[in-house]
Amino acid sequence: MLFFTQCFGAVLDLIHLRFQHYKAKRVFSAAGQLVCVVNPTHSLKYAPTRCAAAQASTEQGTLPPCHHHEVVHDPQLVPCTCPLFSCPWEGHLEVVVSHLRQTHRINILQGAEIVFLATDMHLPAPTDWIIMHSCLGHQFLLVLRKQEKYEGHPQFFATMMLIGTPSQANNFTYRLELNRNQRRLKWEATPRSILECVDSVISDGDCLVLNTSLAQLFSDNGSLAIGIAITTSKVHSTEAEM
Amino acid sequence: MLFFTQCFGAVLDLIHLRFQHYKAKRVFSAAGQLVCVVNPTHSLKYAPTRCAAAQASTEQGTLPPCHHHEVVHDPQLVPCTCPLFSCPWEGHLEVVVSHLRQTHRINILQGAEIVFLATDMHLPAPTDWIIMHSCLGHQFLLVLRKQEKYEGHPQFFATMMLIGTPSQANNFTYRLELNRNQRRLKWEATPRSILECVDSVISDGDCLVLNTSLAQLFSDNGSLAIGIAITTSKVHSTEAEM
Numbered sequence: 001m002l003f004f005t006q007c008f009g010a011v012l013d014l015i016h017l018r019f020q021h022y023k024a025k026r027v028f029s030a031a032g033q034l035v036c037v038v039n040p041t042h043s044l045k046y047a048p049t050r051c052a053a054a055q056a057s058t059e060q061g062t063l064p065p066c067h068h069h070e071v072v073h074d075p076q077l078v079p080c081t082c083p084l085f086s087c088p089w090e091g092h093l094e095v096v097v098s099h100l101r102q103t104h105r106i107n108i109l110q111g112a113e114i115v116f117l118a119t120d121m122h123l124p125a126p127t128d129w130i131i132m133h134s135c136l137g138h139q140f141l142l143v144l145r146k147q148e149k150y151e152g153h154p155q156f157f158a159t160m161m162l163i164g165t166p167s168q169a170n171n172f173t174y175r176l177e178l179n180r181n182q183r184r185l186k187w188e189a190t191p192r193s194i195l196e197c198v199d200s201v202i203s204d205g206d207c208l209v210l211n212t213s214l215a216q217l218f219s220d221n222g223s224l225a226i227g228i229a230i231t232t233s234k235v236h237s238t239e240a241e242m
Numbered sequence: 243m244l245f246f247t248q249c250f251g252a253v254l255d256l257i258h259l260r261f262q263h264y265k266a267k268r269v270f271s272a273a274g275q276l277v278c279v280v281n282p283t284h285s286l287k288y289a290p291t292r293c294a295a296a297q298a299s300t301e302q303g304t305l306p307p308c309h310h311h312e313v314v315h316d317p318q319l320v321p322c323t324c325p326l327f328s329c330p331w332e333g334h335l336e337v338v339v340s341h342l343r344q345t346h347r348i349n350i351l352q353g354a355e356i357v358f359l360a361t362d363m364h365l366p367a368p369t370d371w372i373i374m375h376s377c378l379g380h381q382f383l384l385v386l387r388k389q390e391k392y393e394g395h396p397q398f399f400a401t402m403m404l405i406g407t408p409s410q411a412n413n414f415t416y417r418l419e420l421n422r423n424q425r426r427l428k429w430e431a432t433p434r435s436i437l438e439c440v441d442s443v444i445s446d447g448d449c450l451v452l453n454t455s456l457a458q459l460f461s462d463n464g465s466l467a468i469g470i471a472i473t474t475s476k477v478h479s480t481e482a483e484m
Contacts, residue, residue: 150392173424182415183448188426205455206425213447 036109037117038144040127078195080104096163096194097139100132108132108139116226118144121219125154132163135230139163140174140191142228143198156215158187158226159198159207166193170233176208177227178218185210185218190233278351279359280386282369320437322346338405338436339381342374350374350381358468360386363461367396374405377472381405382416382433384470385440398457400429400468401440401449408435412475418450419469420460427452427460432475 080087080099089099100106109131118129129144144158158176162169169191178185187208192201201207210218218224322329322341331341342348351373360371371386386400400418404411411433420427429450434443443449452460460466 150395153392182432184428184430186426186428190424205453206459209451209453209456211447211451214451217448 036107036114036131037119038107038129038131040118040120040123040129040146093164093195097132100141106130106132106141108134110134112136112231113227113229116142116144116228118224118226119222121146121156121215121222121224133160133228133230136172136232138168138172140172140230141194141198143202144224144226145202147202149203154212156210156212156224157202157205157207158210159201160191160228160230161194161196161198161201162191163194166195169193173231173233175227175229175231177229178210178224179227180218180220180225183217185214191230278349278356278373279361280349280371280373282360282362282365282371282388335406335437339374342383348372348374348383350376352376354378354473355469355471358384358386358470360466360468361464363388363398363457363464363466375402375470375472378414378474380410380414382414382472383436383440385444386466386468387444389444391445396454398452398454398466399444399447399449400452401443402433402470402472403436403438403440403443404433405436408437411435415473415475417469417471417473419471420452420466421469422460422462422467425459427456433472 077090078093078096080089080096080103087103089103091099097108101108111133112135114133116129116131123146125146125148127146131142133140133142139162141161141163142158143161144156146154146156148154160174160176162172172191173188174191175186175188177187185208189207192198215224319332320335320338322331322338322345329345331345333341339350343350353375354377356375358371358373365388367388367390369388373384375382375384381404383403383405384400385403386398388396388398390396402416402418404414414433415430416433417428417430419429427450431449434440457466
């Protein structure tokens with residue numbers, strides 16, 4: 001009986017995902033882009049991570065800035081960069097992707113342009129929506145976070161990190177685009193390296209920031225579709241073009 | 243002696259403006275756009291305007307939504323729409339522009355694409371930067387406001403209003419663009435009619451919203467350059483393009 005109940009639940013989930021996928025396809029069908037439905041995860045990071053601890057120490061002037069390779073003992077190793085959990089894992093940069101896939105079950109998508117469809121935007125903060133994106137021979141981590149910077153006023157923060165070094169990150173530009181209800185919002189920037197803290201990028205507000213009211217204007221039935229594109233860096237040369 | 247002091251002050255102001263104009267031209271020279279230096283004005287609107295009063299009444303369920311033509315006695319007349327002052331003036335929509343120019347000394351600029359250079363971004367909230375923009379046979383009012391929605395956390399809100407009716411406004415799309423430090427932020431929307439309240443557009447957050455940290459990243463020496471473009475409306479047809 002339990003088996004049948006579980007099967008029925010799984011079928012319902014599949015129908016729900018299929019419906020959301022259809023909705024997203026309807027919105028972005030003209031571009032023929034890959035749509036990825038991303039479910040939220042409540043942040044379990046209640047204990048401070050090494051990164052946060054390093055940051056706190058930095059603020060007290062006792063440690064250098066928050067770069068993982070300056071914090072860990074072996075400079076060849078990086079700690080787990082998953083922003084959801086305080087995970088004791090550490091390893092070489094080359095195996096971060098497989099760790100994130102296998103241990104934290106973060107999906108990876110191929111393609112230069114994809115649509116990230118974050119579901120259940122109404123869930124209370126802190127909540128994260130995370131996916132990996134593989135293109136141009138590299139892997140990127142997209143983080144959408146709902147967080148209360150000002151108590152009682154949750155905001156949404158979206159940023160993209162390269163799973164690579166800061167100098168590799170400088171070769172790329174990422175674009176996040178929201179488009180609905182006769183409104184369009186575009187954010188373009190150089191991705192940060194995953195060796196920097198995603199927490200500090202978000203607390204600095206150096207990313208796409210949405211108030212709840214604007215997020216609602218861009219959402220459809222509780223889901224927020226973000227168009228993502230990655231290109232090799234051209235921001236330097238186009239700075240004066242506007 | 244006083245005359246010479248005043249002359250010297252005026253010359254210093256001119257040099258300062260010329261320098262800011264040069265800086266803006268340096269940033270946007272490639273596009274050959276018109277750069278307009280806009281100085282801030284502290285909001286003197288401490289007394290509630292008719293619009294705010296109408297809104298308060300609406301919230302209590304006693305009056306229809308905040309449209310000036312529903313609030314004034316003569317439906318042919320609109321009150322002063324200047325967001326800076328509670329001004330007792332009212333007149334026909336056709337003479338709003340000359341009232342704003344003559345009484346409130348708001349500049350008007352010609353051209354489909356201009357650069358709005360707001361100076362002294364560090365001034366405390368509430369502060370407004372306002373200009374009129376004439377193009378495609380209509381006049382638009384650009385309002386940039388620094389306001390504390392959450393106490394102690396000022397934000398910047400930028401929106402464009404058509405000095406015309408809501409149905410006329412639906413024919414246009416405006417774009418605001420910030421571009422600096424390898425970051426680019428674009429907001430595109432249909433302008434609201436000046437018959438609606440600029441205050442409610444800003445309090446709804448249905449406009450370009452910048453946290454102080456992001457505004458600092460886009461500013462150069464305390465000035466924020468916003469590229470403005472107005473086109474006839476195409477948002478409907480491009481909604482699925484992304």
